[in-house]
Amino acid sequence: MCGIIGVIGERNATPILLEGLKRLEYRGYDSAGVAVSHKGAILSRRAEGKLHNLEQELIATPLIGYSGIGHTRWATHGPPVKANAHPHSSERVAVVHNGIIENYFDLRQELLAEGVEFSSATDTEVIPHLIERELAKGIEVEQAVRDAILQLEGAFALGILIQGADEQLFAVRRGSPLILGLGEGENFIASDATPLVPYTRKMLYLDDNDVAILQKDGVRVTDLAGRPVKRVIKQSQVSADLSEKGEYRHFMQKEIFEQPMVLGETLKEFINPAKGTIELGSLLSAIDIAKVSTVNIVACGTSWHAGMVGRYWLEKLAGVPVSVDIASEYRYREPPTLPGGVTVVISQSGETADTLAALRFAKSQGQKVIAIVNVAESTISREADGVLYTRAGPEIGVASTKAFTTQLMVLAVIAVCFGRERNHISAAEEKGYVAELLHVPALMEQVLCLDKDIFTIARKLMHAKGFLFLGRGTCFPIALEGALKLKEISYIHAEGYAAGEMKHGPIALIDEDLPVVVVAPRDRLFEKVVSNLEEARARGGQLVVITTAPEVGGADCHADDMIPMVACGDFIAPILYVAPLQLLAYHIAVLKGTDVDQPRNLAKSVTVE
Numbered sequence: 001m002c003g004i005i006g007v008i009g010e011r012n013a014t015p016i017l018l019e020g021l022k023r024l025e026y027r028g029y030d031s032a033g034v035a036v037s038h039k040g041a042i043l044s045r046r047a048e049g050k051l052h053n054l055e056q057e058l059i060a061t062p063l064i065g066y067s068g069i070g071h072t073r074w075a076t077h078g079p080p081v082k083a084n085a086h087p088h089s090s091e092r093v094a095v096v097h098n099g100i101i102e103n104y105f106d107l108r109q110e111l112l113a114e115g116v117e118f119s120s121a122t123d124t125e126v127i128p129h130l131i132e133r134e135l136a137k138g139i140e141v142e143q144a145v146r147d148a149i150l151q152l153e154g155a156f157a158l159g160i161l162i163q164g165a166d167e168q169l170f171a172v173r174r175g176s177p178l179i180l181g182l183g184e185g186e187n188f189i190a191s192d193a194t195p196l197v198p199y200t201r202k203m204l205y206l207d208d209n210d211v212a213i214l215q216k217d218g219v220r221v222t223d224l225a226g227r228p229v230k231r232v233i234k235q236s237q238v239s240a241d242l243s244e245k246g247e248y249r250h251f252m253q254k255e256i257f258e259q260p261m262v263l264g265e266t267l268k269e270f271i272n273p274a275k276g277t278i279e280l281g282s283l284l285s286a287i288d289i290a291k292v293s294t295v296n297i298v299a300c301g302t303s304w305h306a307g308m309v310g311r312y313w314l315e316k317l318a319g320v321p322v323s324v325d326i327a328s329e330y331r332y333r334e335p336p337t338l339p340g341g342v343t344v345v346i347s348q349s350g351e352t353a354d355t356l357a358a359l360r361f362a363k364s365q366g367q368k369v370i371a372i373v374n375v376a377e378s379t380i381s382r383e384a385d386g387v388l389y390t391r392a393g394p395e396i397g398v399a400s401t402k403a404f405t406t407q408l409m410v411l412a413v414i415a416v417c418f419g420r421e422r423n424h425i426s427a428a429e430e431k432g433y434v435a436e437l438l439h440v441p442a443l444m445e446q447v448l449c450l451d452k453d454i455f456t457i458a459r460k461l462m463h464a465k466g467f468l469f470l471g472r473g474t475c476f477p478i479a480l481e482g483a484l485k486l487k488e489i490s491y492i493h494a495e496g497y498a499a500g501e502m503k504h505g506p507i508a509l510i511d512e513d514l515p516v517v518v519v520a521p522r523d524r525l526f527e528k529v530v531s532n533l534e535e536a537r538a539r540g541g542q543l544v545v546i547t548t549a550p551e552v553g554g555a556d557c558h559a560d561d562m563i564p565m566v567a568c569g570d571f572i573a574p575i576l577y578v579a580p581l582q583l584l585a586y587h588i589a590v591l592k593g594t595d596v597d598q599p600r601n602l603a604k605s606v607t608v609e
Ligand code: G6P
Pocket: 300, 301, 302, 303, 346, 347, 348, 349, 350, 351, 352, 355, 398, 399, 400, 602, 603, 604, 605, 606
C-alpha cells in the first residue's frame, strides 16, 4: 500500500524524502510525489510511475525546504496518473495519505456544492479542502486539523503541511500504520521504521486517533479533543542496510536462493539441536498449550496458504481441532469462539489491515493470539500475546517466497511443540520431527540446484494461456501457492486444486494446451495422486510432475516433464516442494518480460481492507 515519509529539521528535506521513498517503494509504485515548505509557500513535485520518474522531475526542477512530506502510491480511488499522485493540495494545505476515506463521496459532494474545485479522482483530496474550510473559520491551525479529521470515516495515516505553519508538520493515524522518528534537531514520520533508521533509532508508535505535531526540536501527541497523550518511545532494531540485489537479477530470485540460509536462521531460534527438542521458552508463556481447545489460523494471501499447511500439521501432531480463515472473511463473519481457543495470525509485514482486524476481534473474544511475523516492531507483533518471528530478513519482491517457507518452518515448530505439550507425540517422535526440520536447509540447497532444468521447462510452457496446479494433503496448499506465484508475476491465469477434487470441475479444462503441474511427494497419498495424474494424462494434459527422482527410489510417472526432487520425509515435503514452483513462476515471468519484483496492481503490504 501507499508509503508515507515526512521530515522537519534544519537541512534540506528533499534528499531525505527521496531516500525514504526509495526504502518505501516496495509499498506502492503507481506514482510518487513530494511537497516542501519553503519561505512561506508549499511547493510540490509529482510523477506517474516508478520513483525514478519523480527523481528526474526533481533533477529538472529541484525543491528546497526544511520540512516536507513524500508519498509512494498504490491506487485505490482513481487511476495511477499524475493528477492522482500525492501530495494533494488546497490553497494552503498539502496532504499525503495511506488508507481509504470511506465517506469521501459525501464529503466531496458537500464541498463541490460549496464551490470547491477538485483536481483529482482520489478520496484523499477531500482532506486538504476540509482543513482549508476549517482554517477559513479563523480558528488556530492545530484545531483546524482536528476538526477536519473528526469529519473523516475510514482508515488513514496522514502527513500534513500547512502554509503559515512552516515550523510544524502534522501527522494523524487511524487504522493505517504511522510512526514518528525522533532525531537531534529533526523529527520524522513514516509508514514503517525502514526509512527512518539511517537518521534515528528512537521511534514513537502512534495509536489510533492520535494527532502529532512535529517541530524540529520536539514532538507533541494529542487525542482528537486536543488533550496531550503519552506514547511509549522504543529503540528500533530494524537494520539500516537497504537490501541489495547483489549478483542476482531480481530481488525475488535472490530471496528464493536465500531460503536455505533463512530457514536455518528461523529454526535456530526455536530448537535445542543437542537435545533434539523444540524450545519456545517464554514466547508462548501466556498460553497453557495442554488445555488449548481449538486453534484458528487467520491470514491473507501467501500467508493464508502457509496457515493451510499448518492445519494439517497441527491436527496430526497435536490432535487439536484447527480451522483456517481468510482474514477479510473472518473479521466480518465474527465466528463464535470456544473458551481456551488460540488464534494464530500469520503476516510477513505485520501490517495487513484485515489480519490486524482479525487479531483484534479474536482478542475481544478472549482468545489468546500468537502471531507469526517477519517484520519486527510491526503493529501485529506489538498487539499479539506471543510472537514467533520468521527470520527471513527484508523481503522486497512483492511475490512472497522466503517469508512463506520460513512461516512454514515456524508452523512446523509450533505443531511439534503443541504435540509434545499435549502428549500427542512421544519424545522419540519429537526428536524425529526435529531431525527432519534440521535437514531442511541442506535439502533446500539441493532443490535449488534444479534451477536450470526448471528454466528449460519454463521456456517450453511460457506461452500457455492457463495452468492447473494439483496437490493433496499438505501439498494441496502448495498447489494453491504455485498457482498464486504464477498469476502474481507472469499474469497467466492459473488455478490450484486439490487433486482429488479435479474431476468435479477443472478436468473439463484439460486439453493439450493446458499444462498440469502436479506436486507429488512420495507420501501416503502418492498412489492417489498418480491416479489423478493418469486422469489428466488420459485427456491430453501436458503433465509436469514434481516428485522424487527415480534414481533415489522415486517413481517414473510418465510425465511430459519431471522435476526430480531429493528424497525427504513427508513432514517437511511442503517446505521443499514449493521451491520448484517459485522458480517456475520466476522464470516464466522473466521470459515474458514482466516486472518481476513490482508486478502490476500488487502491493507488498496491504494496509487497507
Ligand atoms: C499481499 C502480498 C502477498 C502477501 C499478502 C499478505 O497481497 O503481495 O505477498 O502474502 O499481502 O501479506 P502479509 O504481510 O500479511 O503476509
